[in-house]
Amino acid sequence: MRRPIAVLVTLALVGVAGTVGVTTLLLNRSDAAPAVTVQRAHKGAAAPSFKRRITFLVVGSDSGAPKFGRGGAAAHGRADSLHLVVLDPVKRQGIVMGFPRDSYVPIPGHGTNKVNAAMSFGGPALLVRTFERLTGIHIDYFALTSFDGLTDLVNRVGGVRVNVDMNIRDHVAGAFMNKGPQRLSGARALAYARARKTVPGGDIARSRHQGQILIGGLATYQAQVAKDPARVMKWLAIMNDEVQTDLPIREQLNLALFARTVAPSWLHNVVVPNTTGTAGRASIVRLLPGAYSLFARVRAGSLA
Amino acid sequence: MTTSSGTGQPATSGPPKAGPLQLELKSAAQGPERGFNPKTAAQRATPDMERFIRRYVTAAFLDPGQPRAGWRDLLAMFDTPVQRAARRDLESLSLGTAAAQVKTVRPGRARAAVMFLYQGGRPVGATVKLAFDGSADVEQGTGPVRLRSVFQLLRTAQGWRIVSYQSQTGASA
Numbered sequence: 057m058r059r060p061i062a063v064l065v066t067l068a069l070v071g072v073a074g075t076v077g078v079t080t081l082l083l084n085r086s087d088a089a090p091a092v093t094v095q096r097a098h099k100g101a102a103a104p105s106f107k108r109r110i111t112f113l114v115v116g117s118d119s120g121a122p123k124f125g126r127g128g129a130a131a132h133g134r135a136d137s138l139h140l141v142v143l144d145p146v147k148r149q150g151i152v153m154g155f156p157r158d159s160y161v162p163i164p165g166h167g168t169n170k171v172n173a174a175m176s177f178g179g180p181a182l183l184v185r186t187f188e189r190l191t192g193i194h195i196d197y198f199a200l201t202s203f204d205g206l207t208d209l210v211n212r213v214g215g216v217r218v219n220v221d222m223n224i225r226d227h228v229a230g231a232f233m234n235k236g237p238q239r240l241s242g243a244r245a246l247a248y249a250r251a252r253k254t255v256p257g258g259d260i261a262r263s264r265h266q267g268q269i270l271i272g273g274l275a276t277y278q279a280q281v282a283k284d285p286a287r288v289m290k291w292l293a294i295m296n297d298e299v300q301t302d303l304p305i306r307e308q309l310n311l312a313l314f315a316r317t318v319a320p321s322w323l324h325n326v327v328v329p330n331t332t333g334t335a336g337r338a339s340i341v342r343l344l345p346g347a348y349s350l351f352a353r354v355r356a357g358s359l360a
Numbered sequence: 361m362t363t364s365s366g367t368g369q370p371a372t373s374g375p376p377k378a379g380p381l382q383l384e385l386k387s388a389a390q391g392p393e394r395g396f397n398p399k400t401a402a403q404r405a406t407p408d409m410e411r412f413i414r415r416y417v418t419a420a421f422l423d424p425g426q427p428r429a430g431w432r433d434l435l436a437m438f439d440t441p442v443q444r445a446a447r448r449d450l451e452s453l454s455l456g457t458a459a460a461q462v463k464t465v466r467p468g469r470a471r472a473a474v475m476f477l478y479q480g481g482r483p484v485g486a487t488v489k490l491a492f493d494g495s496a497d498v499e500q501g502t503g504p505v506r507l508r509s510v511f512q513l514l515r516t517a518q519g520w521r522i523v524s525y526q527s528q529t530g531a532s533a
Contacts (some may be wrong), residue, residue, distance in 0.1 A: 068385075090503065091501070091503045091504060092498060092501040092502065092503040093498045093503055093530075093531060093532075094458055094461075094462065094496040094498055094504065094505050095451075095455060095458040095496075095503075095505055095529055095530045096530050096531075097528065097529070097530030097531060098449075098451035098452035098456065098528065098529050098530055099452050099526075099527070099528050100445075100448070100449025100451070100452030100525070100526075100527050100528075101449070101525060101526040101527070102442045102445035102446065102449065102524060102525055103442075103512075103523075104441060104442070104523055104524060104526040105441070112453045194408040210404065212393075221532035264435060276487070285487050285489070285510045285512070285526075286473070286475035286487040286489070288485075288487060288512060289476070289477040289485055289486065289487050290390050290391070291473045292477050292485065293391055293477055293478070293479075294477055296392070297392055297393050305479060305484045305485065305514070306514060306516075309484075309485050309512070309514050309523060310523065313512055313523065313524045
């Protein structure tokens with residue numbers, strides 16, 4: 057008899073408890089004030105904008121690279137890699153114009169000579185003046201690096217993505233790579249930038265490859281900064297170590313932030329029309345009329 | 361480097377009584393490869409940045425005088441070229457127009473990750489990832505306020521200034 061009573065008591069308790077529980081839940085549900093929406097979702101963004109064209113002279117020196125046994129100061133060596141980069145932020149266009157280092161051009165105060173000699177005569181300032189006089193294009197800033205600078209820069213950012221445009225087997229430059237997109241280490245990027253002896257197109261191909269490395273560097277930067285915006289500061293720190301420039305910090309930061317928005321496809325990579333020749337016993341490169349037409353088009357605002 | 365503190369009571373001028381802003385700040389630094397101690401550099405630059413971030417959160421969410429003043433103190437934290445854009449984007453950078461309905465904002469936690477850039481032995485730039493959560497009382501009840509921002513900063517003669525931002529506010533921020 058005692059067992060059925062215990063069962064009944066238990067059932068009654070469970071029933072009471074259940075009723076109380078359900079009632080509490082219902083009461084709680086009806087009493088709890090739902091969180092109100094104080095502010096709807098909003099998104100906003102802004103970055104430095106440029107209303108004018110920006111022009112850089114990007115220079116690779118043959119000096120100032122102890123790791124490659126090249127002494128002296130980069131700024132007083134020969135400018136062996138030369139690119140005039142013009143960006144039009146409004147039209148969203150840009151051009152990377154490569155100049156063969158042996159281009160035979162007037163150098164202010166030094167007659168006519170190979171363009172790469174201008175920097176050894178008067179540093180980056182004379183090189184800039186030489187280019188401004190040659191092209192009629194105002195240059196805002198220069199950026200100068202060396203073999204050491206390029207290889208260190210590329211290694212420190214984790215390599216650059218470059219679309220290699222031909223199979224290369226160049227023992228002189230140490231370039232051995234297949235056509236296609238790939239991530240190049242510092243040493244391989246330098247080798248790609250230097251290869252010319254066995255490369256179809258020689259100097260012209262080399263200059264085009266150097267432009268590809270610049271554009272590949274931009275794409276690499278953008279991919280990294282998209283993942284982590286703080287990488288902007290890392291890139292600026294590395295650039296400050298490996299590249300000499302006359303850009304003040306405000307402009308460096310503004311340009312780095314602006315560069316996030318410059319699609320690599322905006323940039324037209326060209327080598328100025330030229331032909332080989334001689335001056336005395338020296339082998340040189342002469343710019344063709346097409347080069348001057350190109351400068352005129354750029355001056356007039358056409359970068360496509 | 362990580363700092364966490366609840367000092368820096370919001371500079372409210374009105375009736376709201378809210379607790380102190382809890383800010384957890386992690387910082388690091390980038391600089392020259394040689395002769396540069398990132399840890400020491402981050403430590404040196406952090407207190408000033410912490411003040412800047414506190415001022416920002418206070419102006420954007422906690423100071424009821426800001427909307428009436430046209431968000432003057434908040435906008436002054438932006439570099440001149442982006443101030444117009446910041447005024448346009450006030451809804452995503454601050455309490456925005458919701459401030460008119462808000463009686464009180466209670467700050468929850470703010471978390472910031474800062475990467476400083478050093479040049480010439482001093483901080484010249486910084487990236488700040490900022491998350492702020494709080495709650496606000498309005499006529500209808502209480503709801504969350506949130507901010508998720510990435511700021512790029514330049515050190516100017518007047519102090520830190522925001523030169524670029526990506527920012528979200530609201531429940532889904």
